[in-house]
Amino acid sequence: MAPLNQAIRVERRVDSDCVYTGTVDEEWSVGVVPNGGYILALIIQACITHQSTTTLPSPLHVSAHYLQPTQPAPFEVHIRIIKPGRNFINIHAELMQAGRTCVLTHLIFGNVPPRVGLGPLVPVNSGFARPYPLSAFHPSSVNLPGGLTALPPGYQFEDQMHWAEDPAIRVLNHTPHANGGFARWGAWIELTDKDTVITTASLALIADTTLSMGFLYPTHVTGAVEGDTWLPTLTLSIEYKAPIPASGRYSKRTVGVYVRSGYLSEPQGRHNTIVEIWTAPADIGDGGEVRKGWADEQVCLAVATQMG
Template identity: 25%
Template sequence: MSALGDGRFGAVLDAEWSVGTRLHGGYLLAVLARAAGESAAGAGHPHVTAVSGTFVEPPEPGEAVASVRVLRVGRSVAQVRAVLAQEGRTRVEAHVTLGLLDDAGPWWSAHEPVRLPPEQECFLAPTDPPGAGMRVPLMAVVEERIDPEHLAFAFGAPSGHGVIASWQRLADGSDWDPLSLLVALDPVPPVSFDLGLAGWVPTIQLSAYIRRLPAPGPVRVRLAATDVGGDRMDEVAHVWDDKGRLVAQATQLAAVRVPADPNPWGRV
């Protein structure tokens, strides 16, 4: 990322961080959060702590410009508005809150880490998923191992529970940090697969919180849906680090094609 002056930063969007032909939503938010951190607001507030992004148009791999406008700089937080543009068109817009994170555990937490089999007993997601009809280049940079109990959809028998859990590591061996956790919070496959809803699930809006600095090692991710209808679906993600502490959480609204059957699972 290069500074262009006047709160503008040049970026090159990497096609490797894609699902099919679309750049990954968490990656795009990380690009904007990085620009926010490199702006004047990031001087005393080096970490992204919250981001709310709206995906206006899908950007293409290649050159883009991230523009940052500082809204407020306080003692503990700084708030900025960031826009990712290509060819003069807004592609993604976000409000980013910056602060200073540490690795202290929570004072109180209602969420225990999701239970998963050992990493090596979980299914390593490939870049060319069988039957998907598209490549997932993202799986070359993020090593994701999915709980075998949540893979019934791959055999034509989705559970209908609306939950997918996995281990995740960065494939190059890097440790997770506040920026890369934004990628972990938008995992693939979408939880709609566990509901028997195939096809593209584009993110419309995503809000994420980064709670603390993660410990070195893999993270555990649980993705779940709460309600599906009107061709819309929510996805709620929680991420725990290798010490079992909640380090990030997110909620997103996504578009999904809902079949005509109003009650496919025989439940009210």
């Protein structure tokens, strides 16, 4: 069991330039199955390592299809360049265990300078920009531990991560017509190990560690059995919108997430979930000063979509 930065570590296999190895950490599981976002983080980390010495080191888009459950055991990521280019490169990567292909991914890499994206192309004060989606509760003002929300049952990494939910968003899920047919959820999500920082690869775990409509809507609406609302991830896509800022005005281990989840359908109550991942101005409950206009300073780091 290891903090996230250590748990997604990979190494290049000595006899191949395109195969990376590691071990799936059992702690980053839901029940006995490793979290799908954690598994995708392993693949992304392998591809980032592979591209780190090239002119196109930055992941722009990732699309994953989960074919078989993974196990807490050694793995290999096999990388193949599909289409190289001057501005973009398309990569195919497979995570394999014991000779089985468990996850297929297609990734697009480019070159995003570190300071690009620290402000939206559409100015915040224009009235046309995407506003910061959480309500006005600041992470530093959360009371600890009372302001934290327990992770759902079965999350084995509850000691490595905690949440502070946005109550103004969740309460709307029990009011008919309030959300236009979407369940909504917002929270500050924080890695508890103070030496661990959120990275480009680990955003994949964040994207798959949220609540969706199966948890959020009343059971008489979804038809679900209480406590039996988790579904395995079938597909997960991430579009990276901005690099993680290095500025001290942002937390290194906390992000804000905003979730919309809907389109409940057969078979097996499948639904689509959209997750926006934003910077956070401070750690949860740090008691620091709340700057005026802090919400307008936040940056959308990634937008993820999945079918679960």
